[in-house]
Amino acid sequence: MTMIKKTPKQSTLQGIKSLFVGLKVTGRNFVMPQITTHYPRKEVSNLATYRGHVDLVPKEDDPMTSKCILCGQCAKACPSNCIELVIRKEEVEPPPDEEAQPDSGSKEEATAKSAPKKKKVKRILDAFMLNYNLCSLCGQCVQTCPVDSLEFSTNSYLAGFTREEFIFDLLERMRNKQKASSSG
């Protein structure tokens, strides 16, 4: 149950007193420690949870390749069309020994069927282009990815002079990062 209240009225004396009460608050804050940060010399402490542009996640067993399965769901889900997958098709001949390995009956049939076409087309990710100029950081790509191959970066100090600096090849970024972490 709520009551419709009346705004409290103030006498002149109370009004004058209020000015001194206000001064007291200001005086107290004057001697309190500073809460702002001198940016170039110090950094704020809340950057770990910042959600920047997306990055590719490397495979656990092979850090130079990404988890991406090239399905293109992220590019489709993106509201501003800022993701582009550069895919190269390559014909690879599968080694026959590995193909024949499965021993269950149904799989043997499957291999028998696929046996005539010797060459398999493999799709290889050449580049994962992200146009960060258009990105609105909504996270739809990360949510739709079926294999969790995308994550948010935490670089909040990203800055540049030209538009081209914000068109990233995420695959290259990921590899450079892996190289740096393995060497360093």
Add this chain to the structure above:
Amino acid sequence: MLHYAHEQLQGDYYTRAFQAGAQEDTLIINMGPQHPSTHGVLRIILELHGEYILRAEPVLGYVHRMQEKMGEVKTYPQYLANMGRVDYLHALAWNWAYVRAVEQLLELEVPERAEYVRVITCELNRITSHLLWWGAYLLDLGAFTPIMYGFADRERAMDLLQIITGSRLTYCYYTFGGVTADLTPQFIDGTKDFCKYMRTRLPMYKDLVTDNMILRHRVDDIGIISVDMARRYGVTGPNLRGSGVEHDLRRNTPYSIYDRFDFEIPAYEECDALARYLVRMDEMEQSISIIEQAIQSLPEGPVMPPKMPKVIKPPKGEAYGEVEGARGVIGIHVISDGTATPYRIKLRAPSFSNLSLFAEVSKGILLADAVSILGSLDLVIPEIDR
């Protein structure tokens, strides 16, 4: 060339139409589009007689971004990102209104924990919105210090929201059926601390500003919006409650789980800028109380329904989702034609209705009071223009 210059001097359509009705010995000026007190690009054409306003006409559309049209070309999830940009101060309420509409279309059941998470984050966002309004309003009235206090406290709340949403202003956090990320222990502890901290700050605000004599002179009996006028223009939110009407969707048509919490709907009967000011100050306190109650009774469980359709394709039909935002009733009407893209999306922005009455309420008042009234309406221009 000369003709062109002549055209320029004539002014645009709005100026010419406004000038047509001018009286003699009056001055017509533009307040805005770039004016510190409009907080965005809002232009108001004023006809002044001395320091008194005879007529006022708001001119809108400077930040029109075709939000409604965009809804017709994007898929349902793609449009989520737009919602944070309509009203950047209470983005989560817009998020909520949209997901509520689509959830109705899809007949999705939201898990209980997700509802609690939504309440906690939405109320936290409401506090940040009111804090910014508080600071900016007093800045308009000539007090510089309060915005510093307001921003320092708002920063804490934004840090908390950043932990779970990843962004600080234009959140895109709710999704159909739930929320995108669960609360972390860091967030819960931080929010508890924040509630305690804000309870010490609000009395300080009262001492410093609310009780201040100078503020009282600027807001008391200024900008009387009678209940009748408020109803004619469709005013909602704190502005309506400042006119003595206890209308709040959280109480009148409780959505989500708001019926489980014990909170008051602050309302004042004076209809002036002070009443609207006090409503918002009291509302912050109520929001803190709701957050505390929600955290205390936060259930365990998933934040997303177990079975979600891969492609959001609601059946034919329409749905209207409305929530109580920091500025009033936010309503989103979604019409589906059975495809992955909405047929039509209509956004009901509370600020639009709240601004509409300005022309009427500002008749015959001092120019300095117009600034006070504009501030007390708590307008967010991108929301008006959409």
